[in-house]
Amino acid sequence: MRRIATERAVALTAVAALTGLLIVFLGGLALIASAVAVLVALVAFLVLLFMRKGRSAAKVAAALGVYVIFYLSLSTAMAWAPYLGSHRQREVGEQVCADAGCFAVDKVDRVATQHGVDYTLAWHLTSNDKQEERRFPGKGLELYMFDERGRTFRLPANANQDPLDVLMPKGETLRQSMTFSVASDSQELFLAAKYRPYTFQSFLPGNLTILSAPSSPMIRIQ
Secondary structure (H helix, E strand, C coil), rough: HHHHHHHHHHHHHHHHHHHEEEEEEEEHHHHHHHHHEEEEEEHHHHHHHHCCCCHHHHHHHHHHHHHHHHHHHHHHHHHHHHHCCCCEEEECEEECCCCEEEEEEEEEEEEECCEEEEEEEEEEEECCCCCCCCCCCCCCCCEEEECCCCCEEEEECCCCCCCCEEECCCCCCCEEEEEEHHHHCCEEEEEEEEEEECCCCHHHHCCCCCCCCCCCCCCCCC
């Protein structure tokens, strides 16, 4: 019995490790597969209840609960990972690159106002695809600034709330600007980006969390 229990534990550990690797490296595919698996499990649970197979339904519900907790825990760990190790901070003029393209703030203009300071960031986005035009995955990606006290400064309501939701020609560079109103007593300022809740990307591993991670600085502005 002890040998069987040990073999079962090893098998479950191996399955958990493999599942974790797939979730980490597959990203969007892992989310889609997880959503399908959860839907199938829910349907199976309801069917088993209807057929009055309570024990089998309980096992399906338990497996579903374990997987959801596992996914949320792993996603939370991925979200907090950058804060547990060294994290290189970009400065104005340095690019932040992903598969779709590279983003950078090229210039910062400051204008004092009655309510604080307006920061206008001139930025560019360059497509990494040299073969065909490609839509940058910026729908629902909110760009905002925050300071050393954790205060958040968002784009004004009349501004484009999805500035990186653009169709990029192959290998081309888009240049635009955006303005934030910032408190005059802010000493350190950072530009950050985060997908809004309930967008597809907000459920991706590393974005969906049990415990919200603090804002991650993408580029140091001041």
